[in-house]
Amino acid sequence: MSDDHSMPVGIDTTVPHPARVYDYVLGGKNNYAVDRDYADMLVAQAPDYPPLARANRLFLSRTVEFMAQAGIRQFIDLGTGIPTSPNVHEIAREIHPGAKVVYVDNDPIVSVHNDALLATDDRVVSIRADLRDSESILADPELNKLIDFDEPVGVLFVAVLQFFPGPEVPARIVSLFRERMAPGSHIAISQPSAEGDPEAVARARAAMAGGPLTIDMRLHDEILPFFDGFDLVEPGLVDVTKWRPRMDAPFTRMLVLGGVGRKSA
Template identity: 90%
Template sequence: MSDDHSVPVGIDTTVPHPARVYDYVLGGKNNYAVDREYADRLVAQIPDYPPLARANRLFLSRAVDFMARSGIRQFIDLGTGIPTPPNVHEIARGIDPAARVVYVDNDPIVSVHNDALLATDDRVVSIRADLRDAGDILALAELNELIDFDEPVGVLFVSVLQFFPGPEEPARIVGLFRERMAAGSHLAISQPSAEGDPEAIARARAAMAGGPLTIDFRRHEEILPFFDGFDLVEPGLVDVTRWRPRMDAPSTRMIVLGGVGRMSA
């Protein structure tokens, strides 16, 4: 996709897009010149961005693996982004080949890639929808045909809630999913923290202001209420590099906070 001469219908390559910028920073090829140029400018101001993106992706992998080993066999990945192996269904199926996954994202380029990736798989569905329409998403037949909300489900909000400013909208979105989740369900959340180095945070805010990656950095006490109704599993809501790590991570001036909660009976 880095061949900018081949552009799927409906894809705007005149402005950078968060999913494609993230893909580029992770070393992917599903991006365009405008995304690469924007990302390079960001990284010049926010050198922690690439290691934070990789740490966040590794957190996703460990969280899904943990959920699958805890008995979760169905997953909803919200704000999926461009597919980056290993994907949620690949991780979950390493534990149980029958695992079912619904991917949700509002970006047409994500739909293009997921449709191609999942064309022959009837236990994985990609839905193009905006999380602000969470109630409509939960009512979709294609979601309910694959996800049985009477059974535990793993719901993933990995590096997506920061795109909704203020506390009310992300709390509302998470709450709508929480209302449908059965006892034993798991919730994973990660997002950039406001608790890193103040100078680095200030530079990041200035670099992102007004662009496609404008986000709401949140403190620990601001993220924690999103887990209302869930019991946080150890080690709680922490720097994602410290959430059940399998290897050492490079030190950074900024951090991403993440955690997994389990809904008790």
């Protein structure tokens, strides 16, 4: 685990942070005592959290591979979180060795780790930005130097839209990227669902209430409109463990829903 007495400049280790909590749950080392304590409390109330986090990460891997097989050679990963191998560029380059990736996150600790990881790779950049200001992200010189919006691009909204309450902000964010994307582009969206076991969902909501992981756990029909303007790829918007699985997943009382859309025009 990280040494709380030698944190990078600008990192607040007195408050748990979603990216570091997620890192800890996935078995990473880029977290602090406050994150571990908070994660342990969450897991005590919502024991499905670790397997759901792993299932979501595997969904990311499968969707990037799917997009790369469909010919996508450039990706934008929004709300990327602390780097966890295999990263998007590693997965994509198994199919296209020259694949380009832009990682976007608003967390300074993510920037620290990504900058170190990507220092020698000119086909991958990391941008520190807030997804609520997507206009600035889309206008960023580093992004536009790497990404050619006249060609198909894969845009990843994996486990990020739940941090924006209500439908308006996430729908607006997705639409801004959709307007820039060429035909043949793809998006992937995943987020925790409110359609799991009611008792488990209620316990998770109670555990997160007022904390840094407070999220909008949406119903299937509340997530589906985020795909407006895209053709849903089979099997549609489903439990992420059921999206083109390669192995059986453990049973969980809660769900993460995910899907991939293709822009046809």
